[in-house]
Amino acid sequence: MRKRHKLARGVAVVGAGMSKFGIYKDRNSKDFFVEAFQDMRTSVDKGFDPKDIEALYIGNFTNDFFVHQAHWGPILSDLIGHTPKPATRTEGACASSALSFREGVFAIASGFYDIVLVGGVEDMSKRTTEEVTEGLAMASISYEREAGFTFPGVFGALATAYFHQYGANREHLMNVTIKSHNNAPLNPRAQYNMTIREIMNAKIEKCKAKGESVSPWTTEKEFLSDPVANPVVAWPMHLFDCCPISDGASCMLLVAEDIARNFTDKPLYVAGIGQGSGRGLHAADSLTYFEATRYAAKEAYEMSGLKPEDIQFAEVHDCFSIAEIIHIEDIGFFKPGEGYKAVAEGHTRLDGSKPINTSGGLKCKGHPVGATGVGQLYEIWKQLRGEAGARQIPNKNLRVGATQNLGGTGGTCTMTILERR
Numbered sequence: 001m002r003k004r005h006k007l008a009r010g011v012a013v014v015g016a017g018m019s020k021f022g023i024y025k026d027r028n029s030k031d032f033f034v035e036a037f038q039d040m041r042t043s044v045d046k047g048f049d050p051k052d053i054e055a056l057y058i059g060n061f062t063n064d065f066f067v068h069q070a071h072w073g074p075i076l077s078d079l080i081g082h083t084p085k086p087a088t089r090t091e092g093a094c095a096s097s098a099l100s101f102r103e104g105v106f107a108i109a110s111g112f113y114d115i116v117l118v119g120g121v122e123d124m125s126k127r128t129t130e131e132v133t134e135g136l137a138m139a140s141i142s143y144e145r146e147a148g149f150t151f152p153g154v155f156g157a158l159a160t161a162y163f164h165q166y167g168a169n170r171e172h173l174m175n176v177t178i179k180s181h182n183n184a185p186l187n188p189r190a191q192y193n194m195t196i197r198e199i200m201n202a203k204i205e206k207c208k209a210k211g212e213s214v215s216p217w218t219t220e221k222e223f224l225s226d227p228v229a230n231p232v233v234a235w236p237m238h239l240f241d242c243c244p245i246s247d248g249a250s251c252m253l254l255v256a257e258d259i260a261r262n263f264t265d266k267p268l269y270v271a272g273i274g275q276g277s278g279r280g281l282h283a284a285d286s287l288t289y290f291e292a293t294r295y296a297a298k299e300a301y302e303m304s305g306l307k308p309e310d311i312q313f314a315e316v317h318d319c320f321s322i323a324e325i326i327h328i329e330d331i332g333f334f335k336p337g338e339g340y341k342a343v344a345e346g347h348t349r350l351d352g353s354k355p356i357n358t359s360g361g362l363k364c365k366g367h368p369v370g371a372t373g374v375g376q377l378y379e380i381w382k383q384l385r386g387e388a389g390a391r392q393i394p395n396k397n398l399r400v401g402a403t404q405n406l407g408g409t410g411g412t413c414t415m416t417i418l419e420r421r
Contacts, residue, residue: 005303007109010257012267013418015044016381018374021191021248021366023125029063032249032371033076033121040251043381045264048253050080054113056087057104059097059120060370065135067123076121093139093407094319096120097250098373098414104254105270114259119251120375122368132245136369139408141280152242154281154409155320156234161287162322163236166337170236174224175343176321177240177363183350184360186391191246191366196220203229241321246366250374252381266385271400272306272417274299278410292413293330293404300402300415301332308332310400311417313355313383313393315376317406318363324348327404328356331415355393358383376403377416384420 017040019032041050056077064070077087090099097120104118124132137145140154149157162168177196184190185198194202200223207214217223224230230238253263260267276295281287301307308331316331318324325339333354334342342348348356359365359379362372380401382388402417 005299007105007270009109009111011105011108011270012255012257012260013252013270013377013381014255014260014263014267015040015048015253016251016378017041017043018189018250018371018378019248020189021246021368021375023245024247025125027247029067029072029121029123029249030076030079032123032247032368033119033251034079036119036249036251037080040253044253045266046262048263050082052115053082053117053253054085055104055107055116056082056085057090057100057107057116057118058087059090059092059100059373061091061093061096061122062135062138062369063121063123065138066127066132072121082117092412094317094367094369095373095405095407095412095414096370097375098403098405098416099275099412101252101374101377101416102273102275102414105273108254108256114256116254117251118254118374119249120371120373121249122370123247124245124368125247129245139411141409141411143282144280144409151319152234152237155322156237157281158287158326159236159322162326165288166340168325168340171221172325172340172344173236173241173321174221175340176318176324177224178220179343179349180318180357180361180363183358183391184364186389187359187365190360190364191244192360192364196223196240237320237322243319243362243367246368248366248368248371248375250371250378252374252377266420268381268384268418268420270416271419272300272302272304272415274303274415276413278413281409289326289330289336290406290410290413292410293327293406293415296413296415297331297404300417304417306400306417311402312395312398312400313358314402314404315357315359315361315379316404317372318357318361319367319406321363323406324356324361327406328354331402331404350391351394358388358391358393373403373405373414376405377418380418384418
């Protein structure tokens with residue numbers, strides 16, 4: 001029988017911060033991290049002295065390539081006055097800061113530290129789209145990269161396989177896109193602040209102002225079906241199925257459970273945490289699920305003693321619209337082949353039975369890859385504390401939320417469950 005792993009000591013989240021995600025040509029990683037760090041400081045209700053932070057774990061994937069600067073642990077440590085205490089960089093592609101969170105949890109659970117700062121940062125916009133694509137492709141298996149199998153192509157292939165096996169189609173991807181764009185304008189930290197209908201209407205008004213012929217769009221799906229307005233990137237992935245290039249940072253303050261209420265009367269507790277690793281796509285049993293995500297979810301559920309039906313909402317790794325559908329199946333919210341139906345029926349909306357990506361997700365909140373894992377946890381923090389504003393889930397008994405984070409073509413996957421007690 002599999003051993004149920006538990007932390008040797010409980011760990012709590014007592015502060016969380018995030019920069020506004022977007023494209024900032026005149027700012028850099030240090031600027032983004034300071035913004036996130038200051039936001040985190042103000043979120044700690046009873047205050048704290050940054051000098052009490054004993055260790056820093058920072059996730060970053062490709063700043064080495066994007067800005068020709070590596071060794072971000074000590075750079076950011078010095079920036080916030082943390083030196084000479086330890087600072088460690090974690091790298092797991094798009095799951096880099098989920099790993100920093102995981103390492104911070106283990107450092108406290110071991111008893112070695114009591115107060116740890118975790119986070120992530122990425123500065124992507126200083127490169128062209130082609131260069132960003134090349135940089136991100138370094139997270140793929142070598143044969144995939146050598147074959148030119150970049151991430152839009154990867155997720156196009158996954159979508160094609162999913163369509164073939166379960167009967168879904170492009171309209172089901174549009175449901176994910178429309179939902180994400182409805183949530184994002186409610187999030188002041190999100191990169192995109194317009195719904196699909198607002199984008200459609202803005203294009204209509206622009207054509208009218210220029211005296212050009214106006215396309216006869218009346219619905220969001222008519223707009224998304226127009227190959228001019230929404231061109232193919234890697235079929236069936238179209239432009240609005242893809243997350244943007246983003247800059248940004250995120251961070252969280254973790255402490256031992258027994259001192260959590262010295263910092264806040266509303267701490268969140270780490271209920272479950274899991275990580276899995278995956279093989280290259282050539283060795284995958286199927287292109288319709290991620291083996292590593294299923295393993296990570298199993299670990300997190302076993303540790304927490306919870307089941308998928310106990311998780312009230314989640315942030316999942318929707319780098320492409322098909323990814324959200326696959327992930328909500330892999331973490332057990334819906335049966336294989338049922339995820340796209342659940343989205344179509346409204347279950348994943350803000351007011352649905354299982355809200356997904358209330359932040360707008362990677363698709364609309366943005367995806368500065370090194371910051372994404374903790375950025376997802378930031379949304380769980382806001383929702384469980386009842387501080388999500390206009391996007392607050394309308395459930396007065398919101399107690400358990402989770403994140404699922406994917407790195408590469410499924411090579412590194414994590415799941416984290418937080419709870420309010």
